[in-house]
Amino acid sequence: MDPARRAELISRLGTTVAIDGPAGSGKSTVSRRVAEQLGIGYLDTGAMYRSLTWFALDRGVDLEDRRAVAALADELPLRMDSHPRDAHVWVGQREVTGEIRQPRIALGIPHVSTNLDVRHWMARDQRRRMMEARATGSGMVAEGRDITTVVCPDADVRVLLVADAEARLRRRTLELFGDDTPEHVEQVRAQVEERDRADSTVSEFLEPAPGVHVIDSSTLGIDEVVQAVIDLVDADLLRRAETDA
Template identity: 70%
Template sequence: MNDQERRERIARIGITIAIDGPAGSGKSTVSKLLAERLGIGYLDTGAMYRSLTWYALESGIDLADEAAVAGAADEMPLRMDSHPRNPHYWVGDAEVTSDIRDPRIALAIRHVSTNLRVRAWMAREQRARMMAAREQGSGMVAEGRDITTVVCPDADVRILLLADQEARLRRRTLELYGDASEEHMAAVREQVEGRDRADSAVSEFMEPAPGVAVVDSTGLDVGGVVEAVLALVDEDLLARG
C-alpha cells in the first residue's frame, strides 16, 4: 500500500497508533516520520511531562510534593500543536518548545513521571486528544510510556519499540548535544538509566502487553523502522476496510 492509499483509508475510518518504548529507542523520530507519511497528528507525550516539569520548576514547586505537582497539572495552561515536523508547545503565553529540552528538565522529569496522580491526569488528556483526532476523520500517533496499555489500550495499532542500551544512549546523546563525545555520553547515561529505573517502578515498558507488536530498532536505520511500522499499519487498515 502506498502513502496515498493509506491516507484515503484513514480519511474514511481514522486511525490511532500507540508506540511505547524506553528512552532513546527512537520512538519520537519514528513517530514524527510516521505521522508525516500518513498525514495525521503527532502527540509527544514526553513533551507533556516535560512541560509540566518546566511549569512546576518555574512556579517554585517542590517536585517531591506529589499533591502540589498534581495540582499544577490541573492549573497548567498548556497548548500544543500536533504538527509532526515542527511541533510547538506553550504554557500560557510562554513558548517552551526549546526550554523543555534543556538537560535540567531531563534530570528532573523522573520526579514528575513517577507521580501516579500526574500519570492519571496525563492518560486522560492524551487519550482525549487521540480519540478526537480519530473522530475527525484523521488520526494521531502517540508515543511515550504506557500508551499501549493505559492511555489507549484500544488503539488500532499498538507497538513496543525497543533497542539495546548502547544504541539508545547514543541516540539520546545526539538528540540532546549533537555529538556522542564521552563526556556527553556519560551525562546522558545518568539521565537515561535514572529515568528507566524511576519509570520501571510505575510502568512496564520493556515487555509487550498482549496484542502489542514488538519492533526492535537495534541495527536498523530510521527508514527501516518506519517501514516495519507501516507494515503493521497496512495490516490494520486492510482489516478494517
C-alpha cells in the same frame, strides 16, 4: 499501499498509533516520521510532562510535593500543536517549546513522571487528544512509556520499540550532543539509566502486552523501522475496511 488509498482509508476510518519504548530506542524520531508519512498528528507525551515540570518550577512548587504537583496539573493551560516536524508548545500565552528542553527540566522530570496522580491526569488527556483526532477523520501517533497499555490500549496499532542498551545510549548521546564521543556517552549514561529506573517503578515499558508488536531497532535504520510501522498501519486499515464494507 498506495498513498492515495491509504489517505482515503484514514479519512474514512481514522487511525491511532501507540508506540512505547525506553529512552534511546528511537521512538520519538520514528513516531514523527510515521505521522508525517501518514499525514496525521504527532503527540509528544514527553513534552506534556516537561510542560508540567516547567509550570511547577515557574510557580515555585516543590516537585517532591506530589499532591501539590498533581493539583497543578488541573490548572495547566497547555496548548500543543501536533505537527510532526515543527511542533510548538505553549503554557498560557507563553511559548515554552525551547524552555522545556533545558537541563533543569530534564533533572526535574523524574519527580513528575513518577507521580501516579499526574500520570492518571496525563493518561486521560493524552487519550482524549488521540480519540478526538481519530474521530475527525484523521488520527494521531503517540509515543511514551505506557501508551500501549494505559493511555490507549485499544489503539488501532500498538508497537513496543526496543533496542540493546549500547545502541540506545549512542542514539541519545547523538541526540543531545551531536556526536558519540566516550566522554559524552558517559555523561548521558547516568541520565538514561536514572530515567529508566524511575519510570520502571510506575510502568512496565520493557515487556509487551498482548497484541503489541515488538520491533527491535538495534540493527535497523530509521527508514526500516518507520516502514515496519507503516506496514502494520496499512494492514490494520485494510482489515477494518473489509469489516466496514
